[in-house]
Amino acid sequence: MDLTFSDDLLAFRAEVRAWLESNQPTGRFQPYYTEEGLAQHLEWEARLFAAGYSAPGWPKEFGGLGLDHWHQLIYDEEYARLNLPERVNKMGLLHGGPTVMAHGTPAQQEAWLPGILDNSDIWCQGFSEPDAGSDLAGLRTTGRIEGDQLVLNGQKTWTSFGVIATKMFALVRTDRDAPKHRGISFVILDLDTEGVEVRPLRQLHGHAGFAEVFLTEAAVPLANVVGPLNEGWRIAQTSLKLERGMGRGTHTRMLHTVDEIARRVGADPDTGSLERLGSHRAWAFAYEQATYELTDIMSRGRDEGALPSILKLRLSEILTGIVEEERNILGARAEQIPTGPPEAPLPSTQREYWHARAGEIYAGTTEIQKNIISETALGLPREPRP
């Protein structure tokens, strides 16, 4: 055991912190799905890009900083520590881009990756469908080969960043006769293709950046398929694994929320509140340390086993516990918001509250994670198939 950060990492932290602190935007941004908000986000993204800070995890050959897992963690911690704006091209940077790097042809890489870096293209993910949520492989959107084109029909939903995206990486069924997990292809499509309609999907807390995407005879070049045709499920594992893995700055934000509760409790401490606070603080600490442990494992190239699922499961439960406690402490004031719904999105307390509860559902529900953990880590038998 050795739980100290190396001098190299400490120096890197200082460097990142210094740059972020002196370059951070002033004031809070509007949501990215408003015109003003998008402009603010893109300006900030441009500043990151200019400084080479746009894609810390990408290899240098693709324009990234080529950071290893530990340096990325430090970067993400510092970014989260200052509560800096969400990266609007997250789906391209963390999911689509790395998948193209791993499975795309050199021509595809050359065509698509630069646009992610400089935000000339904003990417979104087209995996979920109305009837394919937890059961992702139950997707029904079809891709029909016609000459050198793939003609798409179907509906995608829960497309984060969908309202501002220009490109989507999607899973479509290209062989209807194959078993459920086969016959799926991974394809990139321009959202201005004819036959593509993007409708904003507003959430109950007012967030309106997600979208539903309707595909009606939308023709994309067959050359846009990443990896072999009908091998899309395997290809998508790259992206899904990243999604189910850690959000590298999550523990920092979690600890920050606990601090906020601690400050409120501190104003009038009583044993009941202190006991609950102590417990929340304990699990936030455990989650932070488990994030480090996963980073340690990944940086050694060792098998992560079920640890990403364990982290996802515990993360959502710890976070919902914390945000519920925030409501308890605010009491009757917990429901108050500065401006009237339904026009405006909810302010941070309520937004984070619902977002934490969403965490038990997206990227594999709590129930799905428990299935994965019990079957892979514990080796318990699968449910009998009906």
Added chain:
Amino acid sequence: MDLTFSDDLLAFRAEVRAWLESNQPTGRFQPYYTEEGLAQHLEWEARLFAAGYSAPGWPKEFGGLGLDHWHQLIYDEEYARLNLPERVNKMGLLHGGPTVMAHGTPAQQEAWLPGILDNSDIWCQGFSEPDAGSDLAGLRTTGRIEGDQLVLNGQKTWTSFGVIATKMFALVRTDRDAPKHRGISFVILDLDTEGVEVRPLRQLHGHAGFAEVFLTEAAVPLANVVGPLNEGWRIAQTSLKLERGMGRGTHTRMLHTVDEIARRVGADPDTGSLERLGSHRAWAFAYEQATYELTDIMSRGRDEGALPSILKLRLSEILTGIVEEERNILGARAEQIPTGPPEAPLPSTQREYWHARAGEIYAGTTEIQKNIISETALGLPREPRP
């Protein structure tokens, strides 16, 4: 709505209370499975019998008090209020006897019921088997018809009162070719029958009144079968329903335990303990009221629906919460006992603790109750059969 006890019930309560208070035994009894304890219990039982208080719920024609549901509830509340000794012939009084009354022949009733009343026979239940716990219908003990005899082979377990019982009502498989829930018969056997071996089954908290019962070519008269041959599953529902229903004095004992915690918290109240106490008190109140509601429903002959399962599920969770809280309040003292194990059974705090946890398992585990509730009350589909 009308939630007052009638004058008649109030008068009955006063009468029962007066009798119990002036006739109650002094001092605590030894456990019934010790020689001294059994003598103490039987002497108390004889006093109850002499006063006609032995079987309040049995019809007068069978020697009971013929009390209706509400009067029984009052009786049980008063009995529990004074924390009087457990009835050692509970299995005969509440389960075996009523089943014989409902399904037995007049000859069977005449032969067996008086012995339950005056404790010349103590009854136990032979349902559970090592491989048939939650899956009770998976029982393997067989009954082979030979002439006018039923020859039993197999093993019963978790037989409460088994070490002092003289008779057992058991489920045995009399038709191996029938589907799982068919081909089972309900039979009464004398435990001194040749081929019956009773071994005490000690529990982790030292209680040694349960038994395993081994049956090896044990021959009982075919006339001891209650109800038609191979209809035992249906017959047993009478007994199971009683078991899954309420223990009529349970709410009284639960409220008593909450009072004990309240007394300890009162010595040094802090908000954390008060909050937890308040919550436990609330659910104990809800459980008490739901017990009354079930009594109300039963006394009107209306369908109880899933209410008995709801009460069983909530009872075990409320009780384990309360006994865990008792440990929290005792802190490091929670583990202390007056005499050394493993010879002596644990004293009341620890005994009640483990007994409460056992409540999540016996008479249908928490998981089984949730299945029952979700399928009967909520109409959710069954699991697909493998």
Added chain:
Amino acid sequence: MRYAFSPEQHAFGESAADLFAKRCAPGAQRLSWTDDSGRDPALWRGLADLGAPAILVPDEYDGIGGSECDLLPVLEEAGRQAVPDALLEAVFVGPFAIGACGSEDQRRRWLPAIASGESRVTVALSEGGLVPDAHVSDLIVLARDGELWVHEAGEVDLERVHVEDPSRRMFQVTPRTQGELLPASAELRDQVVARELVGSAVVLNGIANHLVSATVAYAKERQQFGRLIGSFQGVKHLLADAYSKVELATTAARAATWRVAAADPEYLASARLARICAVEAEFVANKVALQVHGGIGFTFEHDLQLWLKRGKALEQAHGGRYQVARAAGLDAVESAQRAAYNEEDD
């Protein structure tokens, strides 16, 4: 004993349910969100025609002189249909407060109009707290310096405070005059508090009841992995747990309402206990409902949000989750001490 509603009570609840279904269906409620008032005068008129605000007004002031139990089915149904109106204050706590705590003169002046529905009352029992539906109320009962005061609508300034649930209308009320003191004893004020606690529990139980039943319905039609999701134990057990808690909480609230109505010596403690169960049961139902609905439940278009947000608001309103639990803990301590004292006495 009889836990079921009487035929009259049942019929009263059914009439209210019909009225709510007609006036407050989710679609209509959504239209009200962008409406300045957000309140439907026809709903109030309908309730007045049913006699709801008259139930707790004594006969001699043109009321019905009924029992709190009579209003129980209406409040449960208001929760079950997420009725966008501070009914709890307008038909339950408010009329009782003025009837029980007002002077003979005050009662004579205010109660007949309250009973007829001509005059609407609202209440805030936490000092300085927001007042629901103050903008459509003619009388506002406020707690100040440990006493209850009545203000008429013209004598206060209202500032709307936006809240998460767009159906709720909450106001900061600043009186311009001193108002009229309700000359009540502490005991009578406790009776008002008990009605707020138990009424709030009843509404929460209605909300929780809907959350569970709507989710059960969804689990019976949603397929994943080639099965109805309601056939997975992972889903069934969550729902059975929530359902069983809501059932017990509902029974507890009915029993506590009876005790409150009967001025049982334990009425205040019982009201607290009922509210604790209701909050905890709704909390679980709220969690399970959204979890089992999954993504669809998060959409602004799905009506589940009406109950999700109302439930979260009422968990914290009317006393605060942990504050009530602490008070109930103290009640238990005191009652245990009394019991010990009586035993020694024996």
Added chain:
Amino acid sequence: MRYAFSPEQHAFGESAADLFAKRCAPGAQRLSWTDDSGRDPALWRGLADLGAPAILVPDEYDGIGGSECDLLPVLEEAGRQAVPDALLEAVFVGPFAIGACGSEDQRRRWLPAIASGESRVTVALSEGGLVPDAHVSDLIVLARDGELWVHEAGEVDLERVHVEDPSRRMFQVTPRTQGELLPASAELRDQVVARELVGSAVVLNGIANHLVSATVAYAKERQQFGRLIGSFQGVKHLLADAYSKVELATTAARAATWRVAAADPEYLASARLARICAVEAEFVANKVALQVHGGIGFTFEHDLQLWLKRGKALEQAHGGRYQVARAAGLDAVESAQRAAYNEEDD
């Protein structure tokens, strides 16, 4: 950074595991229940031969001068095998307390014998609390009037206090003499407390780890309804939940041990956090283990009871569940206030 044990630490843990398997298998442990001492001198000799009590004794007193992290695999394993011995006190808290808090003279007198295993030490840090394994200890460290005192075995009266777990040996210790004061600062005493908290967390994690793995094994062989019970989501989800909590608690305890060993500024707060996670995780594992085993787990003959009872005892020992949570809550308040102060300072 490296969370895994070093090869040496791993090997040390393996050796201890082998020793425990040889000396403390459940069958052997049961025999000790009726034994007056209940302790196996060969186990202690074996541990001494492995160097366990020497790890925290500095070189200059014939110790090994190792780190708390070196003992971590041994303590985890002691929990995993439910070792019937107060190892936590004898090899972890005790040697450290005397080394860190003793005077030079005291260290010279006591540490070499502790390191060799000739002299065994036990500790009770809660004033007036029971002392584990006092009957086989040569030195007893007690907290009194906020200070730490050492008593030699011959100078105290012991009264055995029976406890639920028949493998534990607890004593009320009444000193006949004043004993020797360990002249420690409050800071040093905190370091002793932190070791008790974190070491207790590590042992609990070992217990919880066994509870989960034994239950998983049972769920893979027990059939009901024609299926392995481990194939029911109702069982799988319980186990996944418990397992994931135990995993996080284990990581937290390792990290906190590191901080304690490194005298990190947050060492005491971290030790408390680790113990909170360990208690909560073991609590869930304990519940799930018995629930999934069902009746068989309740029998006196089944070995599950060793871990069930040990776990329940350690949930309450070494600080008390809620007491530690409160202290950790206060730590969080203070740390948040410091952070706010620093931000203003920037």
